[in-house]
Amino acid sequence: MRIGEIAALVGVTSRAVRHYHHVGLLPEPARQANGYRAYTVRDAVLLARIRRLTEIGLSLDEVRDVLADDAGRELGEVLAELDADLARQEREIQERRQVLAVLLEAPLASDGPLSPALAALLDHAPATTSPAAAKDREHLALLDAAGDGAGAELFAALRPLAEHPGVLALYERLDELEGAGVDDPRIAPLAAELVAAVPDEVLAVIPEGEPSATGFGRVLLDDYPPAQRAVVRRVMEELAERVRRRGTA
Amino acid sequence: MRIGEIAALVGVTSRAVRHYHHVGLLPEPARQANGYRAYTVRDAVLLARIRRLTEIGLSLDEVRDVLADDAGRELGEVLAELDADLARQEREIQERRQVLAVLLEAPLASDGPLSPALAALLDHAPATTSPAAAKDREHLALLDAAGDGAGAELFAALRPLAEHPGVLALYERLDELEGAGVDDPRIAPLAAELVAAVPDEVLAVIPEGEPSATGFGRVLLDDYPPAQRAVVRRVMEELAERVRRRGTA
DNA sequence: AGAAACGTTGACGCTGCGACAAGGTCAAGC
DNA sequence: GCTTGACCTTGTCGCAGCGTCAACGTTTCT
Known part of the structure; x- marks a missing residue:
């Protein structure tokens, strides 16, 4: 042959x-x-x-x-191992299809698939064209994918803020600061109001520690022009202070 | 960063x-x-x-x-396709696990896993150390794996032959021809008896055509020393003749 | 005699990175 | 100032199981 x-x-x-x-x-x-x-x-x-x-x-x-080794012994061993491996693969596929089913159910946000927790949050947030709001959503999406599953509780805790009637006005005031200087008088009051608007539930899920120390905090600040960055930094610092007080209370 | x-x-x-x-x-x-x-x-x-x-x-x-294209449209399309692909993989895995389950159930022949049909046949054949019988099993295993699923019916049809009480004696007579010449007088009668022992059911599943023309027939003959080959060739030719008569009857 | 259908060895391609190699850069501690 | 260690840089090989050229020789049919 x-x-x-x-x-x-x-x-x-x-x-x-x-x-x-x-x-x-x-x-x-x-x-x-x-x-x-x-x-x-x-x-x-x-x-x-x-x-x-x-x-x-x-x-x-x-x-x-x-x-x-042409004894039939090894074969049975290998086959059993293979079956276990296939069983694992089958479970993995089923889990992934579960995830897919959820994603196909949802309305599919334009910026890619989101975790159910974040999708629910954005679903309850008002529609707006504010750039600051858009940036906020990007940051949340980033946190969503950041790997540590800590996002889910945060998103749930933010729900009252999303439904807060004054939230849009706050975003717009942040937008107005886009080209402003770091000594703009609108910075302090806006920061104060933002801090006040953050629900207490959010404090419970923020880990203790200096926010700008974690890569995430620094990175978020870098994303804003000066005056807006000043606002966000103040808010972060103030929230960190409240988290510390939570820790000692 | x-x-x-x-x-x-x-x-x-x-x-x-x-x-x-x-x-x-x-x-x-x-x-x-x-x-x-x-x-x-x-x-x-x-x-x-x-x-x-x-x-x-x-x-x-x-x-x-x-x-x-950051429209969410394509995403849904791709996800649906992906889900279909995963579903297909899941089915494949399940089918393979079915096969595995059958194999793990069976006693696992030493020469590798066999189709259930062939395993059943060999299970009913008598134990022997005859080289000719061993060769026969190898040929059946080869046919089993040859891809075309045509083997199953043949194995079922061979069942009476495996249980035939005289089959061992026939194998031994074939063994005795190992070193013989092509003009050995034992060739003709052995071939005749072998043909007679083949169940009629087998004829029904042999495809029409010259057996030595198909790769499989030629190949089998090459595996035997001269005298045995002569026997096997006669058997094949005789069976082919009977198949032809079946076709015209 | 030419074309079709085989055969030969050898090498690249595919997926999604991991793991080297052989350095350059930077902060901290001695 | 020097070392150490943890980063960074580009580039390359490796992985599984073949598919798919490439460039060439052999056999066979017409």
């Missing part, structure tokens, strides 16, 4: 057969005078075993192991 | 971030004087979107597509 024949007989490609030779799964057969590989039935039987094993889902390394 | 910071913030590795630059998913940010990449919050937001999308299971190409 030549390579194409044995491949067709067993039901694999010639390329696969050569690959098996290359990785040492199937011994190279003798050659004919013209250099073609000359296969015997024994090769075909071996190749067929390889095919059955790979079809079941064994890796080539595992196939090699199983063929090596 | 430097690369390690943005990576930690979003929850990926620095290597992954560089990879996203390399494949054009994330634009290269400006550099600091020392050559370090200087990331902004906007980069972090984008990176976070990428992370969410890849976590869901999108390939980097799909992520690129979704980010490209």
Whole structure:
């Protein structure tokens, strides 16, 4: 038999057969005078075993192991392990499909999929074109994806703020500070009102520590022009102070 | 932010971030004087979107597509497609686990896993150390894995032959011909008796056509020494003749 | 005799990074 | 000032299991 024949007989490609030779799964057969590989039935039987094993889902390394010690013992071991692996994969797929089902259900925000907690929050926030509000949403989305699952409670706690009737006005006042200087007189009162608007529940989920020390706090500040940054910094500092008082109370 | 910071913030590795630059998913940010990449919050937001999308299971190409037209339309499309793909994978895994369950149930023959049909046949065949019988089993295993599912009916049809009380004696007579010449007088009668022992059901599942013309027939013959080969060839020819008569009857 | 259909070796491609190598940069401690 | 350690830089190989050229020789059909 030549390579194409044995491949067709067993039901694999010639390329696969050569690959098996290359990785040492199937011994190279003798050659004919013209250099073609000359296969015997024994090769075909071996190749067929390889095919059955790979079809079941064994890796080539595992196939090699199983063929090596031809006691049937190892095979059962490998198969059990494989089944456990498949079971794990099946669970993973099911979990991912669960996530997908939730995402397909939701109205799909334009800036990508969000966690259900954040989606619920944004769903209750008023529609607006305020740049500051947009920036805020980006920051929340960033926190959402930041990995640590700490966002969910925060988003729930922010719900009253989103529904606060005066929140839009506050955003607009922040917008007005875009080109202002750091000594603008509107900074202090706006910061104070923002702090006052933050629900008490939020304080409970803010971890203690200097906010600007964590990468996240510094990074958020860098995203604002000077006057707005001054406002946000004041708010962060004030909230941190209240968190500290919470800790000592 | 430097690369390690943005990576930690979003929850990926620095290597992954560089990879996203390399494949054009994330634009290269400006550099600091020392050559370090200087990331902004906007980069972090984008990176976070990428992370969410890849976590869901999108390939980097799909992520690129979704980010490209930032209408939410494409996203839903891709997600639906992804879900369909996952559903397909889930079915495949379940099917493979079914197969595995059957295999783990069975006693696991030493020469690898067999189809249930062949396993049943061998289970009913008598135990023997005859080389000819062993060869026969190898050939059946080869046919089993040959891809075309035509083996199952044949194995079922061979069941009476396996249980035939005289089958062992026939195998032993074939063994005795191992070193004999092609003109040995025992060839003709053995071939005749073998043909007579083949159940009629087998004829029904043999495809019409010259057996030595198909790769399989030629290959089987090559596996025998001369005298045995003569026997097997006679049997094959005789069976083919009976198949032809079946076709015209 | 030419074309089609085989065979040969060799090398790159695919996915999503991980893991080196061989450096340069920066902050802290001695 | 010097070392140490933790960062950063670019570039390359590796992974699984072959598919897919490339560039060429062989066999076979017409």
